[in-house]
Amino acid sequence: xxxxxxxxxxxxxxxxxxxxxxxxxxxxxxxxxxxxxxxxxxxxxxxxxxxxxxxxxxxxxxxxxxxxxxxxxxxxxxxxxxxxxxxxxxxxxxxxxxxxxxxxxxxxxxxxxxxxxxxxxxxxxxxxxxxxxxxxxxxxxxxxxxxxxxxxxxxxxxxxxxxxxxxxxxxxxxxxxxxxxxxxxxxxxxxxxxxxxxxxxxxxxxxxxxxxxxxxxxxxxxxxxxxxxxxxxxxxxxxxxxxxxxxxxxxxxxxxxxxxxxxxxxxxxxxxxxxxxxxxxxxxxxxxxxxxxxxxxxxxxxxxxxxxxxxxxxxxxxxxxxxxxxxxxxxxxxxxx
Amino acid sequence: xxxxxxxxxxxxxxxxxxxxxxxxxxxxxxxxxxxxxxxxxxxxxxxxxxxxxxxxxxxxxxxxxxxxxxxxxxxxxxxxxxxxxxxxxxxxxxxxxxxxxxxxxxxxxxxxxxxxxxxxxxxxxxxxxxxxxxxxxxxxxxxxxxxxxxxxxxxxxxxxxxxxxxxxxxxxxxxxxxxxxxxxxxxxxxxxxxxxxxxxxxxxxxxxxxxxxxxxxxxxxxxxxxxxxxxxxxxxxxxxxxxxxxxxxxxxxxxxxxxxxxxxxxxxxxxxxxxxxxxxxxxxxxxxxxxxxxxxxxxxxxxxxxxxxxxxxxxxxxxxxxxxxxxxxxxxxxxxxxxxxxxxxxxxxxxxxxxxxxxxxxxxxxxxxxxxxxxxxxxxxxxxxxxxxxxxxxxxxxxxxxxxxxxxxxxxxxxxxxxxxxxxxxxxxxxxxxxxxxxxxxxxxxxxxxxxxxxxxxxxxxxxxxxxxxxxxxxxxxxxxxxxxxxxxxxxxxxxxxxxxxxxxxxxxxxxxxxxxxxxxxxxxxxxxxxxxxxxxxxxxxxxxxxxxxxxxxxxxxxxxxxxxxxxxxxxxxxxxxxxxxxxxxx
Numbered sequence: 001x002x003x004x005x006x007x008x009x010x011x012x013x014x015x016x017x018x019x020x021x022x023x024x025x026x027x028x029x030x031x032x033x034x035x036x037x038x039x040x041x042x043x044x045x046x047x048x049x050x051x052x053x054x055x056x057x058x059x060x061x062x063x064x065x066x067x068x069x070x071x072x073x074x075x076x077x078x079x080x081x082x083x084x085x086x087x088x089x090x091x092x093x094x095x096x097x098x099x100x101x102x103x104x105x106x107x108x109x110x111x112x113x114x115x116x117x118x119x120x121x122x123x124x125x126x127x128x129x130x131x132x133x134x135x136x137x138x139x140x141x142x143x144x145x146x147x148x149x150x151x152x153x154x155x156x157x158x159x160x161x162x163x164x165x166x167x168x169x170x171x172x173x174x175x176x177x178x179x180x181x182x183x184x185x186x187x188x189x190x191x192x193x194x195x196x197x198x199x200x201x202x203x204x205x206x207x208x209x210x211x212x213x214x215x216x217x218x219x220x221x222x223x224x225x226x227x228x229x230x231x232x233x234x235x236x237x238x239x240x241x242x243x244x245x246x247x248x249x250x251x252x253x254x255x256x257x258x259x260x261x262x263x264x265x266x267x268x269x270x271x272x273x274x275x276x277x278x279x280x281x282x283x284x285x286x287x288x289x290x291x292x293x294x295x296x297x298x299x300x301x302x303x304x305x306x307x308x309x310x311x312x313x314x315x316x317x318x319x320x321x322x323x324x325x326x327x328x329x330x331x332x333x334x335x336x337x
Numbered sequence: 338x339x340x341x342x343x344x345x346x347x348x349x350x351x352x353x354x355x356x357x358x359x360x361x362x363x364x365x366x367x368x369x370x371x372x373x374x375x376x377x378x379x380x381x382x383x384x385x386x387x388x389x390x391x392x393x394x395x396x397x398x399x400x401x402x403x404x405x406x407x408x409x410x411x412x413x414x415x416x417x418x419x420x421x422x423x424x425x426x427x428x429x430x431x432x433x434x435x436x437x438x439x440x441x442x443x444x445x446x447x448x449x450x451x452x453x454x455x456x457x458x459x460x461x462x463x464x465x466x467x468x469x470x471x472x473x474x475x476x477x478x479x480x481x482x483x484x485x486x487x488x489x490x491x492x493x494x495x496x497x498x499x500x501x502x503x504x505x506x507x508x509x510x511x512x513x514x515x516x517x518x519x520x521x522x523x524x525x526x527x528x529x530x531x532x533x534x535x536x537x538x539x540x541x542x543x544x545x546x547x548x549x550x551x552x553x554x555x556x557x558x559x560x561x562x563x564x565x566x567x568x569x570x571x572x573x574x575x576x577x578x579x580x581x582x583x584x585x586x587x588x589x590x591x592x593x594x595x596x597x598x599x600x601x602x603x604x605x606x607x608x609x610x611x612x613x614x615x616x617x618x619x620x621x622x623x624x625x626x627x628x629x630x631x632x633x634x635x636x637x638x639x640x641x642x643x644x645x646x647x648x649x650x651x652x653x654x655x656x657x658x659x660x661x662x663x664x665x666x667x668x669x670x671x672x673x674x675x676x677x678x679x680x681x682x683x684x685x686x687x688x689x690x691x692x693x694x695x696x697x698x699x700x701x702x703x704x705x706x707x708x709x710x711x712x713x714x715x716x717x718x719x720x721x722x723x724x725x726x727x728x729x730x731x732x733x734x735x736x737x738x739x740x741x742x743x744x745x746x747x748x749x750x751x752x753x754x755x756x757x758x759x760x761x762x763x764x765x766x767x768x769x770x771x772x773x774x775x776x777x778x779x780x781x782x783x784x785x786x787x788x789x790x791x792x793x794x795x796x797x798x799x800x801x802x803x804x805x806x807x808x809x810x811x812x813x814x815x816x817x818x819x820x821x822x823x824x825x826x827x828x829x830x831x832x833x834x835x836x837x838x839x840x841x842x843x844x845x846x847x848x849x850x851x852x853x854x855x856x857x858x859x860x861x862x863x864x865x866x867x868x869x870x871x872x873x874x875x876x877x878x879x880x881x882x883x884x885x886x887x888x889x890x891x892x893x894x895x896x897x898x899x900x901x902x903x904x905x906x907x908x909x910x911x912x913x914x915x916x917x918x919x920x921x922x923x924x
Contacts, residue, residue: 057494285618
């Protein structure tokens with residue numbers, strides 16, 4: 001098991017390197033192919049007054065006058081050993097893992113990322129708990145009550161959940177709950193868990209539910225399909241024939257088997273969310289990783305884009321690794337060699 | 338039966354929920370407005386102070402959908418930040434915090450008087466008031482002002498956002514390397530500080546608008562020992578009535594009273610609230626909702642409510658009373674590039690001037706609340722504006738006969754084909770482009786619309802002459818607001834030949850008319866303010882005669898004044914945002 005995890009972590013590092021190289025290439029090479037010059041690139045990081053002196057200074061300070069492969073090497077090196085930057089009277093050292101400084105604001109990216117992770121994590125964990133519990137419960141219930149009104153109702157709601165985008169449900173919830181019936185009269189604002197756990201949960205409730213509405217619908221349909229298939233297997237009939245209680249048949253034999261694909265997709269979904277719930281964070285104006293990604297992309301700010309991409313990729317890799325480990329617990333047939 | 342009851346209950350709940358959401362756009366919200374305040378009528382804050390108050394205390398809360406380019410007074414260009422920065426940074430001079438046109442007057446701030454100019458307007462001397470202090474209690478000296486100008490204008494490697502007018506006009510400005518590279522104690526030689534209260538600027542050219550430059554946040558003092566370059570924004574040292582309690586990059590800030598600020602030295606800042614909070618990157622619809630439910634004081638960007646909110650606000654009489662619809666001190670116009678055929682011919686340019694249906698353009702960009710039809714480049718809210726219309730047509734709908742006559746004189750009697758550029762992520766601009774295309778079609782001018790993203794519009798496309806020429810971009814849609822509200826502040830960057838740049842330029846017409854250049858350069862050397870103001874109107878008329886810029890819209894914003902906002906007035910000096918120095922809150 002330990003060897004397996006080490007191998008996977010090693011592969012993850014390689015994967016992150018590939019992801020960073022591809023992101024770097026997309027950023028620098030694609031515009032170059034479309035005819036953008038280095039001066040034009042540098043001009044984007046200058047204010048309205050893009051005079052040649054300013055552009056030249058910015059170009060030099062951001063390293064755009066160097067070949068792209070050298071710039072990439074400096075980036076990777078800074079990740080491992082840190083780097084020195086000069087955006088003021090004295091050079092400042094950026095400790096590893098150094099994602100560099102924003103091209104736009106010249107503020108270090110890593111502290112920004114770390115300050116935003118708790119927000120995204122709060123959003124993702126709460127929503128995941130809700131959608132996992134409600135989605136799986138509804139899916140199991142629908143499967144067991146197949147063809148009844150309960151099944152049709154829940155699957156109808158699930159269809160709506162899958163169909164309605166978060167920017168619709170989220171905005172609707174905001175309009176209704178902050179203006180029409182101002183339950184959240186002062187708006188929905190993120191409060192850190194460490195500052196006030198009750199306020200934290202209260203302000204996250206609507207975003208959690210909006211996000212979970214989308215996902216739980218998906219999970220309910222997946223669970224229902226899995227349960228229907230599993231519950232028709234021979235070993236379920238055998239279990240019932242042995243005289244096991246129905247609840248034990250459903251929970252121990254049916255659900256356990258049906259959960260395998262759910263766990264797989266949960267790992268992916270949760271990892272993706274940790275990399276930034278872009279739309280949800282934008283709708284509710286939460287300053288998480290996703291909102292940071294949008295800002296980076298909008299401003300063509302490579303260090304931010306690289307930082308968010310690598311953090312997102314890291315979370316996805318880790319979540320998938322955890323899923324693979326969890327497989328062994330769920331499915332005894334799985335062994336690591 | 339049970340199932341039926343359940344179904345009915347669920348259906349009722351769904352209908353109620355949907356009904357509630359649909360009602361979101363109704364006038365029900367307005368039922369609450371006006372109960373606690375909001376006695377002022379629509380546009381009450383345009384020429385007067387609405388909900389006037391001198392009550393101190395409370396919190397003024399700002400939100401906006403974007404971020405500041407920087408709160409560092411030496412690293413910002415945004416108009417609303419210049420307005421906001423006056424809360425924590427005092428400058429040599431400032432715009433008088435007052436309603437209406439009085440707000441365009443420049444008055445002393447840290448200086449005892451306006452700048453004392455030499456007869457040739459090349460040397461400007463200011464004397465600081467005695468007893469000024471930073472938030473840490475250390476005295477503010479003329480050297481701190483000099484250092485602030487040096488770092489803001491001469492260190493683009495770290496502070497690249499702000500304008501560089503001081504660099505452009507100071508003697509030796511092209512050679513000085515800035516305080517981060519040039520560590521010599523004397524700094525730039527053309528700014529002298531003979532004593533701790535006197536600062537003298539030596540310019541290489543006559544510049545009679547210098548008192549306006551001295552209003553820029555770049556003259557807010559910065560103690561050299563506290564300067565961390567780009568990171569200074571995290572620990573700004575205040576010289577104004579408020580100081581930073583906290584700042585989070587990309588998220589927001591909180592300001593509290595600065596006990597070292599002496600109100601006796603500062604008659605212009607009433608400093609009403611005890612606290613000021615600002616949050617960045619709030620969804621615009623959420624900002625509007627928060628204005629409607631009175632949970633914030635104002636939208637800091639001051640660009641008006643979102644298009645979705647506009648009908649809700651205008652349809653409800655009570656909510657409408659809470660609106661102000663000021664000029665944004667900006668004009669939307671089309672630049673006809675003089676290097677792209679057939680616009681090298683003045684008659685082809687005049688054909689567009691006569692033929693364009695500006696009424697349809699106004700309608701397309703959002704109607705009256707978003708702007709008035711423009712006939713000049715200078716908007717009415719700028720010092721030097723003169724009202725005229727060289728191409729007057731009935732109802733501003735265009736005059737086809739006159740346009741076709743110009744086309745004949747241009748040698749294009751059947752029209753021609755050209756390209757119009759617009760910014761793809763600006764829906765109003767895209768709509769205007771479509772309206773222009775339709776009105777040109779009536780003349781036989783086939784316009785192809787090409788769109789580019791805002792972030793690269795000037796740096797890579799419309800502001801790059803080589804690209805414009807090679808891609809035949811004859812008509813370039815743009816908009817311009819002045820860096821300071823005078824004719825020179827407005828026109829110099831868009832109509833002076835010296836403003837043509839290889840990339841990122843705003844003189845999209847590539848207008849380089851010796852007479853216009855001369856008129857601009859001569860007027861700015863004139864120390865007689867009234868004569869200067871008259872000259873700007875005349876220059877504007879010369880540009881209209883040249884016909885290379887087609888004014889479309891004097892842009893306006895629909896601002897919403899929450900009930901708890903007090904002492905509210907529109908600030909014409911800062912693009913029609915509310916005046917943030919005067920504003921208070923009943924909360």
